[in-house]
Amino acid sequence: MPKPKAMNFQHPIGEKPKNIWPTIRRIFFYMREDTFLFCFIFAAIVCSSAAQVIGAALLQYIIDDFILPLAQNYNEDLQQGFIKILFYMGIIYCLGAAASYTYMRLMLLLSTKTLYKIRQDLFHKMEALSIHYFDQHTHGELMSLYTNDTDTLREMLSNSVANFVAASLLLLGVFSTMLVFSWQLTVLVILQLFLIFYCMKKIGGKSRLYFKQQQNALGQLNGFIEEIIDGQKVVKVFCHEEHALTDFSKLNEDLCRVSTNANIFSNILMPIMSNIANIHYALTTILGSILAIYGILSVGTVIAFLQLTRNFSMPITRISQQFNTMLSALAGAERIFRLIDEPPEEDQGSITLTTSDDKRNTINGDTTCDLSLFSWKIPHKDGTLTYHPLTGHIEFKNVFFGYKTNQPVLKGISLQAVRGQKIAFVGSTGAGKTTITNLINRFYDIAEGTILYDGIPIKKISKTSLRQSLSMVLQDTHLFTGTVMDNIRYGCLSASDKAVIHAAKLANADTFIRHLPQGYETDLTADGINLSQGQRQLIAIARAAVANTPVLIFDEATSSIDTRTEALIDEGMKSLMQGKTVFIIAHRLSTVKNADMIMVLEQGTIIERGSHDELIEKKGKYYQLYTGMFELS
Ligand SMILES: Nc1ncnc2c1ncn2[C@@H]1O[C@H](COP(=O)(O)OP(=O)(O)OP(=O)(O)O)[C@@H](O)[C@H]1O
Numbered sequence: 001m002p003k004p005k006a007m008n009f010q011h012p013i014g015e016k017p018k019n020i021w022p023t024i025r026r027i028f029f030y031m032r033e034d035t036f037l038f039c040f041i042f043a044a045i046v047c048s049s050a051a052q053v054i055g056a057a058l059l060q061y062i063i064d065d066f067i068l069p070l071a072q073n074y075n076e077d078l079q080q081g082f083i084k085i086l087f088y089m090g091i092i093y094c095l096g097a098a099a100s101y102t103y104m105r106l107m108l109l110l111s112t113k114t115l116y117k118i119r120q121d122l123f124h125k126m127e128a129l130s131i132h133y134f135d136q137h138t139h140g141e142l143m144s145l146y147t148n149d150t151d152t153l154r155e156m157l158s159n160s161v162a163n164f165v166a167a168s169l170l171l172l173g174v175f176s177t178m179l180v181f182s183w184q185l186t187v188l189v190i191l192q193l194f195l196i197f198y199c200m201k202k203i204g205g206k207s208r209l210y211f212k213q214q215q216n217a218l219g220q221l222n223g224f225i226e227e228i229i230d231g232q233k234v235v236k237v238f239c240h241e242e243h244a245l246t247d248f249s250k251l252n253e254d255l256c257r258v259s260t261n262a263n264i265f266s267n268i269l270m271p272i273m274s275n276i277a278n279i280h281y282a283l284t285t286i287l288g289s290i291l292a293i294y295g296i297l298s299v300g301t302v303i304a305f306l307q308l309t310r311n312f313s314m315p316i317t318r319i320s321q322q323f324n325t326m327l328s329a330l331a332g333a334e335r336i337f338r339l340i341d342e343p344p345e346e347d348q349g350s351i352t353l354t355t356s357d358d359k360r361n362t363i364n365g366d367t368t369c370d371l372s373l374f375s376w377k378i379p380h381k382d383g384t385l386t387y388h389p390l391t392g393h394i395e396f397k398n399v400f401f402g403y404k405t406n407q408p409v410l411k412g413i414s415l416q417a418v419r420g421q422k423i424a425f426v427g428s429t430g431a432g433k434t435t436i437t438n439l440i441n442r443f444y445d446i447a448e449g450t451i452l453y454d455g456i457p458i459k460k461i462s463k464t465s466l467r468q469s470l471s472m473v474l475q476d477t478h479l480f481t482g483t484v485m486d487n488i489r490y491g492c493l494s495a496s497d498k499a500v501i502h503a504a505k506l507a508n509a510d511t512f513i514r515h516l517p518q519g520y521e522t523d524l525t526a527d528g529i530n531l532s533q534g535q536r537q538l539i540a541i542a543r544a545a546v547a548n549t550p551v552l553i554f555d556e557a558t559s560s561i562d563t564r565t566e567a568l569i570d571e572g573m574k575s576l577m578q579g580k581t582v583f584i585i586a587h588r589l590s591t592v593k594n595a596d597m598i599m600v601l602e603q604g605t606i607i608e609r610g611s612h613d614e615l616i617e618k619k620g621k622y623y624q625l626y627t628g629m630f631e632l633s
Contacts, residue, residue: 017330024330026337027157030114037110044103045166051096053173056307058089060181063300103162111157115150121340122146128344131443135403145339149332156329160322167315167322174312181305182297185284189312192280196273196313200320203269208324210262217255224251270317277313284309349462351378353390353469374469376456390469391419391454392550392581394440399449401439409435411604413449417597419550422582424592426625427601433585436601437553440583441470471544475556477536484513485520487539491547503546506576509538534562545576552576553583566591589626598622 017023031038066082069075122145134142178186228235228244235244288302297305354377376388394417402408410432417423425433438444439451442463451458458466471491479487488500488509495503501520504510512535516522524530531539544552586592593612600608600615600622608620615622 016327017334019334020330023333023337027114027153027333030117031110034110034113037106041103041106041110041162042165044099044106045162046169047099048096048103049166049169049173051092051099052170052311053177053308055089055092055096056174056311057177057181057304058085058092059307060298060300060304061085062089063303064298065300068299100166103166107162108158111154114157115154118153118336118340119146119150122150122336125340125342125344129342130345131438132403133342142339145332145336149336152325152329152332153336156326160325160329163318164322164326167318170311171315171319174308174315178305178308178312181301181308182288182291184291184296185288185302185305188280188284188287189309192276192313193316195276196316199272199276200269203265203272204320207262207265207269210258210265213258214255214262217251217258221248221251221255224248273313273317277309280313281306281309345463347463349458349460349466351376351456351461351465353377353465354387376454376461376465378456388454388456390550392469393418393452393454394551394581395450395452395455396436396439397450397452399439399446399451401435401444401446401448403435403444405447408447409604410439413604413606415599415606415609417581417583419581420579421597422577422584422595424584424586424595424598425601426586426589426592426598426622431601432604433601434555435604437472437555437583437585440551440553441467441472469549470551470553471547471549472553472555473537473540473544475537477540479524479531479536479539481523481525483518483521483523484516484539487524488542488546491543491545495546500542500546503548504539504542506545507538507541507573509535509542512538541573541576549580551581551583553585555585556587600625 062082062085066078066085070078070082126142175186175189178189224247228248235241284306285302288297288305291297292299292302353374355374374390376390378386378388380386394415396413396415399410399413400408401410413432413436415423425436427433435444439446440453440458442458445459453461453466453469480490485497485500488504489495491503492499497520501510504513504520513520513522541554584592584595592598596611597609598612598615599606600620602621608615608618608622610618616626
């Protein structure tokens, strides 16, 4: 069994961001409308950290000025003062807790608002990208931006940022207060700091390495499971269950081994840190007591300092915990912004489709899309406009094209297709048939030559208008979540129910749709998994029928339909194709036999062209393919 690929939608853990500051600036830019809220959150964080520092520092005052004097000799005024200061301390702690609650809640609000805007921009840009971009990036890579990357960014904004800032402020406040209380005890704190950083570097580095390995192993395992689920039928047919189990066990063992290592290192970090903190606490107590005995420090100062050391180790742990989350969130944000910064699909076309009354045509009083009412609106440099009828005349003049530079796929293609003509492309796999149709709708722009649509170079036509005038039925039909009615209406959103049913009848899809549990209102889920491949194609043909465009492209559209259904829809397609320019790509030569013109493609060039009878008479490549088919059958 081939080695499974790692699931490519998991970005490795520990991937570092490359441009931290520009990325942070950009995230702030998304919050620009909430500057007041942001400032309020910052103020709440400052209050919360200050409350902790002041609370701890007040201890010194309470002990030295109230508790110790009260212990030596009771005094009514002192007791009153003591109660008062305890009351103030309580208020300070309550205010601190309220500030913490406020900033956490508001940060959550701010993060969801920011994420909303980022997701909007991401999807907006994705829709504006060219097909070329999707050729270069996998489905998994793109999905990961919406799932993993936005999720870590959300976690960072809602949780880590506030925690990080609060912990840093607390650390700063505690350290300054410690310095004011006693420089001698602060030296111990600095030594503890060095030790903590050393352990974090050593153990944290090892832990990151094993987590990276764990992520890869998890990716391998998930990829394998996904592959086995997808290929369950093949596994069963070839009795590969045992093999699959062995391969799975090996991957599972790998994951178990690296996870154990990763978790050992991450789990020992916390106990080591808390032990260092405990040792430091003990040393501070001893040194503080000595200093108190020699009268260098007051008892209150030592106790307050001890309280501050507790407050000191906690923010360090919090900062170290948030740091990695923030780094991976920033790396994710960089990937998101990279997509947002991608140049959108270029469109310099200024010629658009228009109708004299800008209304849709009606069939029996129902709204439908009928592009026969439309014409091309051509703006001129002098500001005048001319109109040219939309007929669906396509012409290729010596077209060269390659998906990559220096690797031509189409070499000098010239052809003409006029209204009412059915042009078929045949040829071996990879010859360039689909590529020709991809150029008509400008999924890609040509390198050399010209493509004319109704005599207009297609580069001058706006892509939206161009694509509005074409319908494509592909072999791998895509159905969206929604009813059958909605899916057919996708071809023309303004079409009425009656027009949709009319289109379905035209494509001969009506009968099977009526047999579905809820007919046209049957819900389709997960790309129409509850339908057969042939039924999905019939819906796609009906979708093209409702769009009613002057140019129709069928790319292997009837490949999954049995011969009986094919004969049925052939009949329907005849009326659908009437008066239209039709391009058909088919491996099954019976489908193309009645085409007006058959083009035989070989390695990007048209080697033969003519009607079926002409090509058979010619006894060339088409003849070989055709007779070969008979031999095969
Ligand atoms: N998006 C793409 N990026 C790079 N190369 C591509 C892309 N699509 C197709 N190709 C290459 O272009 C060549 C022509 O492909 P095309 O899909 O047009 O062939 P085809 O004749 O339609 O084949 P088939 O009958 O198998 O569908 C092939 O060599 C293919 O590998």
